[in-house]
Amino acid sequence: MASPNVSALFFDYFSLQSCLIFGVSFLVIYQVFTREKPVKLPPGPTCLPLIGNVHRLGGRQMHIVTANMSEKFGGIMHINLAGMKAVLLTDLQIIREAFLDKTDRFSDRFRIRLGEYIWGTKGSLIYENGNGWKSHRRATLRALRNFGMGKRSLENKINEEARCLARSFEDENGHPFNPQPTVQNAVANVICSISLGSRYDYDDPEFRSLLDYIKVFMSERSGPSLLSVFPKLWFTPFYKSLRKQSVKCISFLRGVVEQHKATFDSNDIRDIIDVHLQGNDEEGGSDEKLPQSLIWRGLFDLFAAGTDTTSNTMLWGILLLTQYPRVQEKVQQEIDDVIGRERPPTLPDRLHLPYVDATLMEIQRFRPVACFVPPRAASVDTELLGYSIQKGTNVWINLYAVLHSPEHWKDPEEFIPERFLTADGKKTETPEAFIPFGLGRRICIGEQLARMELFLLMTNLLQRFTFEIPKEDPKPNLAGKHGITLSPGRFRICAVNR
Structure with a gap:
């Protein structure tokens, strides 16, 4: 048997060892020079595989859970939503830095895939970005002002709607009833008079179907829900009924736009639809003009957001006054002293x-009602409080945390109207932390309208009625139901004539 060549074996071994060392060294050096630079993320909870932090966000009480999390992680947190990066802001000064001082970097809207599946984002007042959105917002804001937002001209329409609402309450003859449908009808009709040029009877079936859809979608969905994390579930049988309602809603609004096109007169601009029709062609559009085929999309945002938020605020107001009768009495006494019970406010x-x-x-x-404003997105790689925020990162604001922060409010879990009064009680004052409509370029476009409606509708009702919970009903739960908006759970009232 031939003896092994020791020299050959040595060089074979040496060559293999050298190749391995060279290969490993090359990979290490390659990784060092080619990998992304480490990003200094804000602190946040530990993630689980696949679902990230979704399990920790509390479902229906997400606004409270995340507010409590900020006590551990601070006013800026990094969270993971099933693989999607998100930054959550709960501190007022950090929010002001992002959306006022660095507004150019944080004014984009984060596009939610579910919304793209259902309605699309083109023509949206809420979810569109860029010059098209800016022009659309300016045109809509100008139209709202032209049709009375913040002016006496709209006051009469709201007071007339308040009379219809009061008659509906009176028809209950002091017996227990659910105020939600009629309050929603009244608020929606104010939006309709501006945007669609008409109001609807409270029992109109198409109108009622549209409002039911808005109520279900805005109040029953919570984020991040299973549907928002896996939006393709929208096309499964589980959401068949809601899909049908969505189609009916879109068809209703498109139908109203078509009716306006058939009767359009450039010398008689009736409402927001006519404002958008003026000077537009069927499909053209531009950065300055919204194409006619997309007018319905902006109307949906205006109608849905304006109806749901203001009607829920009204319902919260009615419910809270039943639980704080001293406040209700003081409100009514002031109304009696200043206005009386005969003339409208x-x-x-x-x-x-x-x-x-x-x-x-x-x-x-x-x-x-808006515990979280619709999420923003960083338009460029930037920094906030020394932390790296990468372009496209989902940025949330927890308004509930700001409005309930002990740093800004004494006894924040108590209902105390006096906190907004001057020391002599003769004027109101607005603290810096009072931002229920958000702030910055994306502040709620209908803030003035909502404030008008809330004041005139509530004052009209409290002139005529005292609200009570029926004696046989359990004490209402004031925690609320958090979907896209925070709504009170179902409750009944007795509207007792004064």
């Missing part, structure tokens, strides 16, 4: 009704 009356105004502000602080 006017917008200038607000200056002379500081306790009424303070109570409305406390309702919005105590139970803000």
